[in-house]
Amino acid sequence: MEEVALQGLDPQVNDPAARALTLQYFEQLKASEDGWRLCAASLTSGRYHSNDHIQFFCYQVIEHFLKTSYVSASPVVQRECKTFLMTVLQLQSQDTTKNKTFLRNKVAQVLSLAFVCDYPQRWPSFFQDLLQLLSMGPLAVDMYLKVLVAIDSEVVDRDIVHTQQETERNTMIKDTMRVDCVAQLVDSWYQIITGYESSNPETVCLCLDIIGKYVSWIDINMIANNKFVEVLIRFMRMNLLRESACDCIHEIISKGMDPVAKTKLIESFTNVLDSAGVIHPTEDEEGDFVAKLSKLVNGMGLQLIQAWQKLVKAGDSASSNVTMQAFEHKVPLMFRFLGDEDDDVSGAIITFAHDYISVLKQVKTLSEKQRQNIEGLLFVVVKKLKYDESYNFDQEGEEEAMFQEYRKQLKTIFNNLAQLDNQLIVAAVHSLVASTLQNWRNMEHQEVEVAIYLLYILGETIPPTQGPQFRDASQSKTTALQEMMRLLVTCGVSHTPHTAVTLQMFETIVRYEKFFLSEPQHIPAILTAFLDERGLHNKSKSVRSRVSYLFSRFIKGIRAHVQSYENVQEILTRIADLLVLNTPDNGLQISLTSVDKLFMYETAGTVIVSGYFPPEKKAELMKALLAPIVSKFDSIYSKMCAETDETKQFGFAQSLSHAMNFASRASKAFSNQQTMRQCSCVEPFTETLQIFLHVLNTPCHRQLLQTGVRQYLHRMVVCLESEILPYVPLAMEQLLKDAEAKELYDFLPLMNQVISKFKKEIVPFLQQIFMPVVTTIFQALNKPSDQLDQIAAAEKKLLHKGYFGFISTILNQDVAEILTLQESHNLYNILVTVVQGAVDFPDPSAQKLCFQILKKTIELWGDPGSLSGFEDFIYKNVVPACFMAPMKSTFDLKDAQTVLALGESGLVLKTVLEKRGDEFVVFLQTKYLPEVNMTPETIQEYTEALKSDPKIFKSYLKAFFARFKS
Template identity: 30%
Template sequence: MGSALHEFESAVLLSFDQTAPAHLRDVALSSLEALKLSSDSISFCLQALGITGEACVKFWCLQVLVDVVRQSRYSTLAEGEQAALRASLMGWAQTKGAPQTDEAPYVKNKFAQLLVALLKVDFPHKWPHFFEQLLGTLQNGPVAIDFFLRLLTSVHEEVVSSDGSGFDASVAARIKDGMRDRCLPQVADAWLSILQLHESAPELAVACLHTIHLYVPWIDINLVAPPHPPRRFLELFVAFLHEPQLHENSCLCLTELVGKRMDASAKLEHLDSLAVVRLLANVAASGVALSAPFAALVAAVSLELLDCWERLALRAPPSADGSNLSASASSSLRAAMPLLLTCLSSPLLEVSQCTMNFLHAYVGRLRKLAPSRDELSAHEEHLQQLLVGMARKSVHPADYCFEAEDEAEEAFTAYRREVATLFKGVARVHGSLAQLFVRSTLETTLDAIESAPWAHVEVALWLLFQLGEGLPDAAIRDKEGVFPLMMTRLLSSSASAHPHQAVQLLYFEIIVRYYRFFLAQPQYLHTALSSFLDGRGLRNQRLAVRSRICYLLLRFVKLTLKAAPPQFVDAVSSLSLALSLSPSDEPFPLEEPHLANERAAAAPSGAACSGERANGPALSGSPEALPLSAAEQLNLFEVCGLVLGAPLAQPRHVAELLEVLLTPPLDRLQRLCEVGLSPPTAHERQHRRAAHPHAAGGLRARAASDSSDEVFFAA
């Protein structure tokens, strides 16, 4: 086979060489394709596999054999030919053992794929002793062990896992049943032997752990976690948690062990026998760094206990035994919570994130499982710790940039949204606890607002902002409740004048979100409105704050107008001054808002990063240097129209204010009309300039549509 093998190897090498001349590659590919279709391709590839030293040639031969087995050609072979193929492949595997017999990873993976393809056709009826034969090769050395583990992994990926595109439930059941009947105890013994090589061959131990976690869901649990000692697998899994190289895959194995599907009472007994809560607490106490896999393991244990508690508590018909088991599950869950909350509080976002699925389930089910205050009190301590943990994890990094978020900041923002959902869930389950926590946090922060970091002030306000969605409307309107006390404390603080933009904006967002508080206690409307109109709001030097305030002011007025005091009319005078100074001779066209965005991006006062620009002076006593964009002006015009359209002042006074408002845009429109026909190149520009006063007048007319005719006749 010497010259033929040499030509064959050259053709294969050419076929893989993308830099080779095209005509040579075409010739090589044609000859290889002819070889695939020839009647002796199987025997040729088997011979070449045992002789060649080129890894890519071995790969090509194995791929041809995979195609033979997967396609109809293998089924047409005589029984003897099929047996010869199986024997040849097992013989090749038996030559592997010592390090010098190792193959390239892609060759080993392709060989495992070929054996699995044969298993899908011939196991167990035609090849019943396959696994016994493969287990017999393990004594040959580390290469044989590596082949064995890759084969088991390939069985999972291509046969057992339903995620594969070629999944066949009947084939999967046949192979799993065949393995259960013939070899799984021996496979488990082999795993244990391989794990004991962790000091001399840690890479094999890692691969073995990965394989074990794939098989635990469907093999007999007693093979790896017997109900009584010795529990050699469990001891190794826990010991490996202290080994950085083995830690992650040990966590995966333990996660699968606790997640094994069982009846609720059997699952609770299984978890108790493993003593997994105590074991993990001891591991964490020993100083092992919290990792994402470890946090996921703790969350999995907690979720299993929660499921047991729920299934046992709701089991019908009720029984004394069921009640005792349910109480035991609840007690075990409470024992697991401290470690779970420690994982939540990890400074690493990916670790904390692993606890979220469980916490959402825990909070969501508490209302059903602990409907009474007495039952809920058993979990109150952990809910309190959960609130503290969420608050701490929601604090922005000191260098956070709101205007140009990077990948880490985007991840934090997404995480914070999830925390907000969880926080509102706690507020729904235990509203009084959430209110008292937010009140304590808010008061402590506002008392030290001058020295507190901006991120601490922001998160205290953020908690108040989120709280309302978890509370009933009555809690916000209740004049004697905790919530109104927090609102009055906020209104009396200097938060609205805080030097950081994030705090300023959040203050105004809170004012608008909780407009119902102002409807119930209208005496605070003037205080809130004043903050909108002065240097904290409309006269703020930061463009981003000022722009948002114009929108929020419109919302606030719309929502509270029915309870507005006569002093609201005075706001029109302040707005008239700002509107009389804007727009400049070059207003921003309504139909081209991107120009306004470009202007905002160019303005340093609109910075949102938490450095010097976001913490510098933000307040201005005069609006002269702060012209408003067209969109901002239109919001303010509508505010004026709403206020003047409400019966808050005498018609004569309303008419005077209307005249003040109408005069500047009408004068400007008059000047534009007097210009006459503009040159063609400037016509579109003049049209856009004229659009603004028309739109302003239209908004005023729409907002004031409920006014009496007397006001407009007087005007």
């Protein structure tokens, strides 16, 4: 072999050129007819015995040959290859060099590739040849087992997707093996697990793994018999073997079987495991093994439940009762493992708990024991929902994330239990919450948190039709939920020092905000908790962040109770320090992130707008809210422009962007019931807009700042009426200047929004800027870019599609005069771009939009004499487009979106027929269709279909073009 080309395999060589040369050599060997021979000779010569990387390289070349060329090779080459494979199998069986596992696995994989090609026709003696290895010692046995693992991967493994041909091949292989060699394989397994249990436990574990894999498709009686079971039970008491033995038993009981036989098999295993004393682990038992036992009992429970379901479906009540008793007897074991201190042990049996509850839901009348099981499950779930003492709330890592995922699974069980017996669960939670909250100062934070968490998730278990029932506090009868909420907000638990309890309390308060509508006397105390060091001013960053969102939600829910000027002023004063705009020159002191502050500005806006006081007071408060942003904005912009340090410059740009976002978010408080004009707040927001417009000429960070201005304009178009119109021309002009494709694409929705809202009012301005906008769009689309730049290509495609949306908005918002008042050649060019989009644009949804635009133009201008020259345009451009587009090779009639586009093209032709009548039919019959070489019979058929119902014509079109394209 070429030694220079192999140097790139050395992990010590960090030379890209050497790596590239090696890769080139690898491809060369794969392509060469004799490449595999060269590699085989290198492996058997022993020349590279000490170089694992070169050996692996060689095996990869041989693997490629086996996958691509072996089947079609001559019998001589196939025999040569098999001889080599048996040679390296023997060499690996004798190689005592350590750390060769990955090479042994590769040899096994390569051999399995030859096996699936040759067995049984061309290599009927495969297993006899393989079994001969067993007399060569432990390494040979290990190699034998690795080959069986590789065969399982190729032939049986359900996680690997196979073609229909491969599936049929694999079925034939398994059928042949059952007759030919399975009995010998099973005998060899027994000899291995009994012969090596003391001397080589790793080999025994591998063999048990293989038994578990193969038992799924061989005769169960070969394994589930006294001889094997006795050994497996013995292994369950041996530290080095018990986990593998446990997994093996799990695979045995998971084998597909008749439900009655499955029940007997599981019960027999249960009895022997119970008799052996291994299925009930002690408290100090090693965790990994207990987790395996938990998985085993989980498998038993699931298999029995599946068997029960089959028997119930079959109407076999006697057998189904026996099976139900079998899994009911496993419930105490489920409790033991589900309640284990180790979450891995508990998590391994959750599925059994979940499915057991599903069974109880199907039972008409629950027995007393089953009711006790429900209570027992609830007790275990509550215990396991508690945070562990080691949970790191300040810096949550992987273990904490795993617990949260585990907690979600427990929550699902809780919800299912509540669906099963809602009254029982509510009563149990009520009792726990009452006892905990009345004594929270003397309890661990885990106990307190879980009580509040149970109150929180209880809301999810209440049927949607009922919702949380909160009655007026003056009524004698209140619900358990109401009593728990009253206790939560009056017991003082909000003063707890632990963040987990604090957060859970605020989450629960917001979930049950309707409680405060029935008992508003609690609102002042809760507002104080939100606003002081317990909530928004908590020392914990995570608490402040979450509470900023929760407070926003809470205020929206109870705003009717904080409408006085004093209340609003109090809230605004308490959150004023959280509304500060951070900049690089004030040290970027962050009490809340910019995202959190968005919620705070929305909250501030909400309390102002909802306030029950005169509009001029609202304007005064809103102006004060925006003042810190407005007063700093120009100076921050100047500092950004003057700054030479790129990091600081970007920091100033972000501050400007945040300022615009905050003002935009404050405007979310306005609604159709309380408009900006009604609240006398037009002036504060238009003054703010004037200042924001200054950054449109920005010399740096243009995209970031223009995005902020656009978003603010979007909000102003929603909130303002004609007051916004004087600012639109300047904004549009600046946003269009030197715009890139992405900027133009982002700009068009603003144009569409302005058109949709103001319609005729905006026509004079849009009439003037329409062609400059279109020209700018096509300059961006035609701007040269690197053909390999996929981002630029995608941005241009989006812009092109946005342009069609822009034209569609003009036509559909009753302002078509924006187009018709353009110079005639400009209008013609615009319409041609739409026709080109309908025919050539590589996106069926855009083509559909283009056809909709053409249909609308015909509806508007298709009548005789409606628009000069449009009749010719219809016949010369629109009608041909309806035939040319579907005939394109890219027009896939099997694609749903494309079929919708085809339907729109049909509606275009129907609209032409509606407007032009027989004139259109004559045009098709005598001019257009003959010119495209359509036969008289087809022309007659087509025009008749055109005159038919639109749905019939739509179906006809699909068949018509499918016929022509075939």
